[in-house]
Amino acid sequence: MSKNIQVVGIKNIQLPIRVREKSGGFQNTVGTVSLQVSMPGERRGSCVTVFTTALNKYMDAISINNFSKLLQEVKETLNAESAELTMDFPYFIEKKAPVTGTRGLMEYRCTFTDGTGAEGDFILSVQVPVTTLCPCSKEISEAGAHNQRAEVSLNVKFSRFIWVEDLIEMIEQSASCELYSLLKRPDEKFVTEQAYKNPMFVEDVVRKVAVTALNHPDITWFSAGVESFESIHKHSAYAYVDSNELIGNNLHTKSGTKTAKTTHKPGRS
Numbered sequence: 001m002s003k004n005i006q007v008v009g010i011k012n013i014q015l016p017i018r019v020r021e022k023s024g025g026f027q028n029t030v031g032t033v034s035l036q037v038s039m040p041g042e043r044r045g046s047c048v049t050v051f052t053t054a055l056n057k058y059m060d061a062i063s064i065n066n067f068s069k070l071l072q073e074v075k076e077t078l079n080a081e082s083a084e085l086t087m088d089f090p091y092f093i094e095k096k097a098p099v100t101g102t103r104g105l106m107e108y109r110c111t112f113t114d115g116t117g118a119e120g121d122f123i124l125s126v127q128v129p130v131t132t133l134c135p136c137s138k139e140i141s142e143a144g145a146h147n148q149r150a151e152v153s154l155n156v157k158f159s160r161f162i163w164v165e166d167l168i169e170m171i172e173q174s175a176s177c178e179l180y181s182l183l184k185r186p187d188e189k190f191v192t193e194q195a196y197k198n199p200m201f202v203e204d205v206v207r208k209v210a211v212t213a214l215n216h217p218d219i220t221w222f223s224a225g226v227e228s229f230e231s232i233h234k235h236s237a238y239a240y241v242d243s244n245e246l247i248g249n250n251l252h253t254k255s256g257t258k259t260a261k262t263t264h265k266p267g268r269s
Contacts, residue, residue: 006038007037007039008036008039009034009036009037009051010033010034010035010036010048010052011034011036012032012033013033013034013035013052014031014033015030015033015059016028016029017029017031017087017089019091021165022163022164022165022166029089030089030090031059031088032088032089033055033087034085035051035054035085035086037074037075037078037082037083038080038083039078039080039081047078050074050077050078054073054074067085067112067114070085071083071084071085071114071115072116075116082115084113084114084115085114086111086112086113087111087112087113088109088111089109089110089111090108091107091108091109091164092105092106092107092108093105093106093165093168095180095181097180097184097187098180098187098190098194099187100187102182102183104181105181106179106180106181108128108164108168109127110125110126110127110164111125112124113125122157123155123156124155124158124167125155126164126168126171127151128151128152128154128168128172129150129151129179130149130151130152130174130175130176130177130178130179130205131148131149131150131175131176131177131179131195132147132175132176132201132228133146133177133196133199133200134146134199135201135204136201138196138199145196145199146232147176147231148229148230149229150227150228150229152175152205152209152224152225153224153226153227154170154171154213154223154224155222155223155224156213157222158218158220162218170212173208174209174212175205175208176194176195176199176205177191177194177195177198201237201239202238203239206225206226206239206240207241209224209226209241210224210243210246213243221243222242222243223240224241225238225239225240225241226238226239226240
């Protein structure tokens with residue numbers, strides 16, 4: 001049996017980090033970091049010191065450029081074939097309620113992933129909670145329709161930098177209604193009626209996200225998944241798309257705009 005160890009690393013180290021905001025400032029948050037390398041079979045000894053030293057060196061100003069420098073430094077120090085870094089963190093954005101303007105902080109989960117190997121492109125990932133309202137339920141009911149919270153996960157590669165805030169806004173505009181952390185009664189009325197006017201299956205949401213991403217000039221690849229936490233079922237509904245599968249297969253052009261083709265599935269939310 002081969003004595004080679006394919007991958008060695010550290011997982012789930014929590015560190016205080018500072019992430020640059022679109023507004024120009026920095027946001028202090030906590031990152032959960034995993035760092036690993038592909039090691040030659042003859043390499044012996046612990047790599048933990050190398051990993052932790054590199055993380056502490058760069059954590060004060062995390063950026064795409066620093067990711068590349070950190071990974072290259074670790075790779076060269078350990079004489080590794082490749083290195084990969086994943087950092088997951090909560091990111092907070094202040095939002096105003098749609099009617100009263102009441103302010104509240106919304107939390108979004110974000111992930112930075114980068115590597116030095118063949119698949120080493122930087123990937124920006126966001127998880128965004130939204131509302132979906134079932135079109136089938138609205139159609140068959142005399143009053144009301146079941147709605148629920150859903151979560152959209154979007155992963156992108158890009159040719160020019162894209163702000164987390166822009167991806168979040170893109171996703172929120174693709175659902176029945178966006179979520180807010182604090183609502184008063186006039187706001188509750190608005191979001192309830194907004195969702196009712198804009199019913200969507202999970203397929204509809206993932207389609208809208210895909211169409212927007214396909215037409216974004218700086219996104220070179222993406223994958224998107226939508227999970228709806230059903231309010232009247234014990235199960236969740238789910239839809240997923242990868243841009244590599246869309247190109248040339250489920251893609252057509254209308255008036256110069258790329259459009260992802262999907263099929264409605266009645267009874268799904």
